[in-house]
Amino acid sequence: MGFRCGIVGLPNVGKSTLFNALTETQAAQAANYPFCTIEPNVGQVAVPDERLDKIAAIAKSAKVIPTQLAFVDIAGLVKGASQGEGLGNQFLGNIREVDAIVHVLRCFEDDDIQHVSNKVDPLADAEIVETELMLADLESLEKRVPNAQKRATGGDKEAKLMASVLGQALDLLRDGRPARLTEPKDDEEARIFAQAQLLTAKPVLYVCNVAEDEAASGNALSEAVFAKAEAEGAQAVVVSAAIEAELVAMPMEDRAEYLEALGLEESGLARVIRAGYTLLGLQTFFTAGPKESRAWTFPTGAKAPQAAGEIHTDFEKGFIRAETIAFEDYIALNGEAGAKEAGKMRQEGKEYLVQDGDIMLFKFNV
Numbered sequence: 001m002g003f004r005c006g007i008v009g010l011p012n013v014g015k016s017t018l019f020n021a022l023t024e025t026q027a028a029q030a031a032n033y034p035f036c037t038i039e040p041n042v043g044q045v046a047v048p049d050e051r052l053d054k055i056a057a058i059a060k061s062a063k064v065i066p067t068q069l070a071f072v073d074i075a076g077l078v079k080g081a082s083q084g085e086g087l088g089n090q091f092l093g094n095i096r097e098v099d100a101i102v103h104v105l106r107c108f109e110d111d112d113i114q115h116v117s118n119k120v121d122p123l124a125d126a127e128i129v130e131t132e133l134m135l136a137d138l139e140s141l142e143k144r145v146p147n148a149q150k151r152a153t154g155g156d157k158e159a160k161l162m163a164s165v166l167g168q169a170l171d172l173l174r175d176g177r178p179a180r181l182t183e184p185k186d187d188e189e190a191r192i193f194a195q196a197q198l199l200t201a202k203p204v205l206y207v208c209n210v211a212e213d214e215a216a217s218g219n220a221l222s223e224a225v226f227a228k229a230e231a232e233g234a235q236a237v238v239v240s241a242a243i244e245a246e247l248v249a250m251p252m253e254d255r256a257e258y259l260e261a262l263g264l265e266e267s268g269l270a271r272v273i274r275a276g277y278t279l280l281g282l283q284t285f286f287t288a289g290p291k292e293s294r295a296w297t298f299p300t301g302a303k304a305p306q307a308a309g310e311i312h313t314d315f316e317k318g319f320i321r322a323e324t325i326a327f328e329d330y331i332a333l334n335g336e337a338g339a340k341e342a343g344k345m346r347q348e349g350k351e352y353l354v355q356d357g358d359i360m361l362f363k364f365n366v
């Protein structure tokens with residue numbers, strides 16, 4: 001399946017620093033000059049989940065395998081990107097391929113680090129990026145909508161739906177608003193809207209990149225970003241990419257102490273990953289046994305066979321049933337045997353809506 005979060009923002013705001021920390025590598029070059037990143041880097045990131053360790057302890061698993069989420073470090077966007085400025089088209093193409101946008105906003109002052117507008121102002125920065133994304137969508141829809149309308153008059157049913165839902169998006173964009181405010185009338189329209197892959201239809205998480213000494217409290221700039229996020233129904237987190245970079249370079253056993261010294265309860269990365277996961281509408285089910293305990297990602301609202309398909313396509317094709325234990329029952333009853341005895345292991349069929357935290361064993365034939 002492979003959901004992807006794209007790290008987006010102006011040049012030199014800390015995108016690669018964040019990406020490197022997320023992926024615990026130095027794969028992406030982070031440097032103090034704009035346009036350091038040109039080719040997008042993709043990294044798989046383990047999704048932290050305390051439940052998995054609890055399950056593995058009960059199941060006495062030899063291996064513990066978290067589920068993963070992909071992050072893509074995309075090159076910095078600039079004013080005029082939609083007109084091809086600063087390698088604009090290529091970068092917009094990279095953004096089109098991701099499922100959600102992690103928008104990094106510079107909220108730290110540092111005279112040694114150049115800002116493309118020579119002023120630290122995250123709201124103005126956000127507007128530059130949003131405007132470019134809206135212009136790119138606008139340009140594409142101004143071609144696609146009249147085209148669909150023409151085909152709709154010829155009786156093409158698909159084109160009619162397209163003209164309706166993309167027409168709505170076009171009206172919003174002409175009004176200076178993002179396409180994500182579009183309201184498809186039914187599942188068919190929703191499907192067509194998703195296929196259109198509009199840049200401003202993708203969900204957004206704002207990451208306020210603050211100085212090290214402001215990671216715990218945030219600052220006036222990050223507060224302004226939070227107010228913006230709230231007004232848009234979007235999510236925001238405060239992170240210091242500089243701290244995160246230092247943390248991952250430290251031995252595991254020293255990290256907790258360092259976080260405590262900074263007044264932080266956990267690494268900002270965990271919050272970014274979890275927020276990205278939620279942003280994409282993703283949830284987790286588990287498989288557990290002596291060999292391994294493993295977390296798996298499924299889209300909210302998936303039925304049992306679809307979840308089974310995350311493990312193997314044969315599991316979905318030959319699905320018979322899913323022996324399912326809720327996470328709370330698994331813990332309270334000390335694992336599978338106890339849950340079974342207490343009648344808490346359910347036999348679920350094809351129509352079962354998988355719940356976040358379910359421990360599942362799929363029965364299938366091939």
Ligand SMILES: Nc1ncnc2c1ncn2[C@@H]1O[C@H](COP(=O)(O)OP(=O)(O)OP(=O)(O)O)[C@@H](O)[C@H]1O
Pocket residue numbers: 009010011012013014015016017018029030031032033034035036037075076077108110113209210211212239240241242243
């Ligand atoms: N919170 C922070 N505090 C201080 N310096 C930071 C912080 N975050 C990043 N930096 C510094 O800012 C500079 C730019 O960071 P980085 O290369 O990650 O930016 P970028 O957004 O990937 O840029 P580009 O678009 O050019 O690829 C680096 O020198 C990095 O160390």
Ligand SMILES: [Mg+2]
Pocket residue numbers: 015016017029030036037075076
């Ligand atoms: Mg970079």
